[in-house]
Amino acid sequence: MADGLQIAIRTLLAVVVLFTITKILGKRQVSQLSLFEYITGITLGNLVAYVSMDLNTEWYLGLIALGVWSLVSLGIEFLQLKSKKMRDFLESKGRVLIKDGKVLEDNLKKERLTTDELMEQLRKKMAFRVADVEFAIMESSGDINVLLTRENQPITARHLGIKVGPEQEPQAVVMDGKVMDEPLATMGLSREWLNKEMEKIGVTVENIYLGQVDTYGEFYVDLYDDQIKVPIPQEKASLFSILKKCEADLMLFGLTTRNKKAKEMYERCAAQMVGIIEDLRPVLQR
Structure with a gap:
């Protein structure tokens, strides 16, 4: 077999094996890798290169080495899941x-x-003065997390005593010009509802x-055409204005009527x- 063809076959085999091993070991961002996982990643890459290019040795020896490293890595991960001491030893503690x-x-x-370097990391967290930081810790991944002092924390609805409605993740019901039936069903909606909504704004699914x-x-x-302006949904704003109008009308009726019972009824309503x-404000004014 020609060397070039042999290298091509070995490389394809190594890619398949490496992809399978990566799927088994799981996925993490580079910043989340422990020291041992970082070493494992480098070693697996070198072993794949060895399997692909070294024609003087048996290719299956490299695959055995890949398998051993993978089993060791899985064993280490299992020990980390079961033992806090092992996690602290391999990943170290936050400081x-x-x-x-x-x-x-x-x-x-x-x-x-x-x-x-500390100030650079603090600025990434929008903390430009050390005095504004209540607490900062370097995690085992190397990231620095910051807790600002109470007066420097962003204002939220909770700080203002405002109730807000619950929020769930939005569902993509149309993607690349095609209707996605599963997300529609998740929201309890149908294609007929979707067609009506598209008619309101004057667009087709394509x-x-x-x-x-x-x-x-x-x-x-x-x-697809960014030049076309699509109207923003106004259903919640319209419902809120209708409710406010009903409130104003009831108050007006109560002020203008001379019937005592009717006045009491209007005021009560x-x-x-x-x-x-x-009660509806958190939902209608999001």
Whole structure:
């Protein structure tokens, strides 16, 4: 067999084996790899190159080496799942770098981290002053996570005492001009509903690059032609304005009527409408 053909066959075989091993070992981002996983990745790459290019040795020896490394890696991962001590030994523990706005210089030295590198990582977390940081820790992956002081944390609805409606992930019901039936069924919707929504905005399914339905059944589309402007769904805003108008009408009827019982009824209904609007506000004003 010609050397070139033999190398091609070996390379294809090595790629298949490496892909299979990678699927078995699982997937992680490079920043999440432990030291042993990093070493394993480098070793597997070298072994694949050995299997592909070294024609002077038997190719199956490289596959055996790949298998042994894979089994060792799986064994290490199993031990990590079962033992906290093993996780700490292989991945090390997180180390606190800042506490109560004070830099812990000794811990910086242990991690061989300079002040410039620390400040760079803090700026990535939108913390430009050490005094604004309540707590910072270097994780075993090397990432630095930051907890800002209470006054420097972003304001949320909870801080303002505002209730917000629950949120679920939107479903892509149209993709590349094709209707996705499974996400539609997940949302409890049908193709007839989708066709009506497309008629409202005047588009056909072939013109839609991506169409999504949110938690509240509103349909958002991105078209192939970016020059076409698609109206933003206004159902929730319209319903909110109708409810506010009903509230105003009930209050007006209560003010203008001379019948005492009717006035009490209108005022009672207006108060109930206010309660309904407040209950629905987190949903209607998202």
